[in-house]
Amino acid sequence: xxxxxxxxxxxxxxxxxxxxxxxxxxxxxxxxxxxxxxxxxxxxxxxxxxxxxxxxxxxxxxxxxxxxxxxxxxxxxxxxxxxxxxxxxxxxxxxxxxxxxxxxxxxxxxxxxxxxxxxxxxxxxxxxxxxxxxxxxxxxxxxxxxxxxxxxxxxxxxxxxxxxxxxxxxxxxxxxxxxxxxxxxxxxxxxxxxxxxxxxxxxxxxxxxxxxxxxxxxxxxxxxxxxxxxxxxxxxxxxxxxxxxxxxxxxxxxxxxxxxxxxxxxxxxxxxxxxxxxxxxxxxxxxxxxxxxxxxxxxxxxxxxxxxxxxxxxxxxxxxxxxxxxxxxxxxxx
Amino acid sequence: xxxxxxxxxxxxxxxxxxxxxxxxxxxxxxxxxxxxxxxxxxxxxxxxxxxxxxxxxxxxxxxxxxxxxxxxxxxxxxxxxxxxxxxxxxxxxxxxxxxxxxxxxxxxxxxxxxxxxxxxxxxxxxxxxxxxxxxxxxxxxxxxxxxxxxxxxxxxxxxxxxxxxxxxxxxxxxxxxxxxxxxxxxxxxxxxxxxxxxxxxxxxxxxxxxxxxxxxxxxxxxxxxxxxxxxxxxxxxxxxxxxxxxxxxxxxxxxxxxxxxxxxxxxxxxxxxxxxxxxxxxxxxxxxxxxxxxxxxxxxxxxxxxxxxxxxxxxxxxxxxxxxxxxxxxxxxx
Numbered sequence: 127x128x129x130x131x132x133x134x135x136x137x138x139x140x141x142x143x144x145x146x147x148x149x150x151x152x153x154x155x156x157x158x159x160x161x162x163x164x165x166x167x168x169x170x171x172x173x174x175x176x177x178x179x180x181x182x183x184x185x186x187x188x189x190x191x192x193x194x195x196x197x198x199x200x201x202x203x204x205x206x207x208x209x210x211x212x213x214x215x216x217x218x219x220x221x222x223x224x225x226x227x228x229x230x231x232x233x234x235x236x237x238x239x240x241x242x243x244x245x246x247x248x249x250x251x252x253x254x255x256x257x258x259x260x261x262x263x264x265x266x267x268x269x270x271x272x273x274x275x276x277x278x279x280x281x282x283x284x285x286x287x288x289x290x291x292x293x294x295x296x297x298x299x300x301x302x303x304x305x306x307x308x309x310x311x312x313x314x315x316x317x318x319x320x321x322x323x324x325x326x327x328x329x330x331x332x333x334x335x336x337x338x339x340x341x342x343x344x345x346x347x348x349x350x351x352x353x354x355x356x357x358x359x360x361x362x363x364x365x366x367x368x369x370x371x372x373x374x375x376x377x378x379x380x381x382x383x384x385x386x387x388x389x390x391x392x393x394x395x396x397x398x399x400x401x402x403x404x405x406x407x408x409x410x411x412x413x414x415x416x417x418x419x420x421x422x423x424x425x426x427x428x429x430x431x432x433x434x435x436x437x438x439x440x441x442x443x444x445x446x447x448x449x450x451x452x453x454x455x456x457x458x459x460x
Numbered sequence: 461x462x463x464x465x466x467x468x469x470x471x472x473x474x475x476x477x478x479x480x481x482x483x484x485x486x487x488x489x490x491x492x493x494x495x496x497x498x499x500x501x502x503x504x505x506x507x508x509x510x511x512x513x514x515x516x517x518x519x520x521x522x523x524x525x526x527x528x529x530x531x532x533x534x535x536x537x538x539x540x541x542x543x544x545x546x547x548x549x550x551x552x553x554x555x556x557x558x559x560x561x562x563x564x565x566x567x568x569x570x571x572x573x574x575x576x577x578x579x580x581x582x583x584x585x586x587x588x589x590x591x592x593x594x595x596x597x598x599x600x601x602x603x604x605x606x607x608x609x610x611x612x613x614x615x616x617x618x619x620x621x622x623x624x625x626x627x628x629x630x631x632x633x634x635x636x637x638x639x640x641x642x643x644x645x646x647x648x649x650x651x652x653x654x655x656x657x658x659x660x661x662x663x664x665x666x667x668x669x670x671x672x673x674x675x676x677x678x679x680x681x682x683x684x685x686x687x688x689x690x691x692x693x694x695x696x697x698x699x700x701x702x703x704x705x706x707x708x709x710x711x712x713x714x715x716x717x718x719x720x721x722x723x724x725x726x727x728x729x730x731x732x733x734x735x736x737x738x739x740x741x742x743x744x745x746x747x748x749x750x751x752x753x754x755x756x757x758x759x760x761x762x763x764x765x766x767x768x769x770x771x772x773x774x775x776x777x778x779x780x781x782x783x784x785x786x787x788x789x790x791x792x793x794x
Binding site: 228314 | 466545547566584588647774784
């Protein structure tokens with residue numbers, strides 16, 4: 127059901143039957159390691175390219191999710207997935223392997239929540255019994271495509287972020303036990319004129335603010351409705367801008383409930399990740415893994431997950447365009 | 461409602477209130493020129509890059525569609541769009557201009573029908589009053605990205621296709637008059653091992669066969685249920701493979717009702733387009749433009765539109781991967 131101008135309420139409350147995550151060795155050194163199901167010691171995963179390694183991580187998360195739920199892939203009606211690669215090859219090649227009817231999406235780092243929101247809409251409205259959604263990123267494939275290959279050793283400014291190597295998947299169903307997707311807010315593009323691909327947090331923060339405000343306006347609730355509000359990968363700079371702006375605009379929200387996945391996935395003392403983590407896998411691992419596990423343990427009852435995406439391309443950057451940003455939100459309740 | 465394993469029936473029958481298309485000068489010389497709303501004489505559209513020109517064509521089609529329907533953009537709840545560019549910049553930059561809540565999709569040349577099917581699902585299940593969907597491609601931006609810049613003058617084999625310069629958009633609603641989207645079949649990836657980006661028709665044909673067969677199996681109807689079954693951009697080679705294979709597999713289907721957009725959009729006698737047209741705009745112009753106009757005039761009552769997509773990237777091709785292909789179908793009835 128439509129609620130307000132940008133939001134949906136999923137009346138049947140689609141259940142997240144299971145979720146699973148995979149990641150590389152660097153993420154395994156971070157504080158969320160226990161929430162990662164499949165940890166790989168080799169960033170190549172034994173493949174001959176980073177892109178093939180990324181695909182294997184997404185496949186792993188997808189298969190592990192169905193395994194956890196005890197659901198056969200032939201019973202899954204839809205696979206909805208996105209990633210950062212040109213033509214989302216990680217998702218499409220994973221769809222080839224698992225053979226489930228497939229809808230490719232692109233929301234850059236917002237893909238984890240874009241996919242979850244579309245999956246919930248299909249389960250709710252069309253009553254698809256099982257829908258799988260996934261997202262992935264790989265530090266080496268993303269840096270090479272969007273900035274410079276890591277092997278160049280290019281210097282980065284402190285505003286830069288570290289693309290997470292990993293993937294996550296969720297299996298939604300019309301019935302069962304688990305966290306429930308109760309609503310979603312679909313973002314509009316917000317572009318404040320920032321064109322620096324080394325400062326994504328600042329570029330994406332206004333989109334996060336826009337969607338968070340739209341969510342509370344549409345749903346007619348206050349921030350304290352949620353135990354946690356978490357953005358996808360704004361990092362320390364974007365998180366601060368978002369929090370300051372929300373408070374400036376009159377929202378009663380504090381650092382106690384407002385977190386950012388990019389500030390949680392790595393140990394900022396021991397791991398040099400500049401302003402924090404980023405990439406589709408940043409929110410996929412933190413939301414699909416860490417936070418859903420906490421919900422299952424009863425530590426959190428209500429969460430608003432807001433994943434942000436920078437929808438530029440290297441070409442649009444070269445053509446002097448600024449970065450169009452977006453944020454999508456899903457409400458998950460236990 | 462789910463029907464069979466891959467299909468949906470849209471019980472509320474979402475209405476296509478309006479649709480509009482735009483194209484370049486070469487398409488204006490083709491037999492479907494009268495169905496193109498916005499014809500541009502300059503392939504640059506006065507911009508300094510082909511990518512910016514492509515974005516303007518998509519914007520044009522989107523704005524023209526809302527204008528035809530008499531609907532203000534502030535009343536449109538969702539914009540769903542995809543294109544061939546890396547990170548679908550044509551769609552995302554159009555979403556920035558029109559400011560409607562946006563879901564980016566990627567299905568390569570299947571985007572026109574992927575978008576239409578998701579739009580219909582949202583209108584049907586979530587009761588969004590107005591959903592806009594769009595798709596675009598530009599010959600010069602696509603050739604440069606996927607093969608060689610046209611300026612190189614590289615020779616092409618006769619199996620190659622000509623990427624259509626254009627865009628299309630549809631506005632769907634819960635109520636009103638016009639052609640109705642009654643069902644959809646979501647494709648699975650089919651990959652027969654073809655890796656030649658100059659022979660997309662042959663690569664994509666098996667995906668078209670798979671989805672067409674799934675549609676009739678799921679819906680429990682025969683091909684003669686439709687006045688027309690049209691694939692997106694298989695061209696003459698892919699069309700023949702698809703028709704032969706469907707007949708070989710026992711389907712009663714003939715060239716009388718089975719057409720391909722790639723064989724219709726250009727004049728194969730006068731225009732040198734090798735095996736035919738391709739690109740997101742090929743099916744967008746032919747289905748959203750030509751065929752919907754014929755439905756509005758009462759010449760066709762029932763159509764199955766099947767758009768195919770080659771989901772590779774230049775990088776996956778360089779890494780010796782074959783081309784994963786997909787086809788999505790929507791049933792439209794007057």
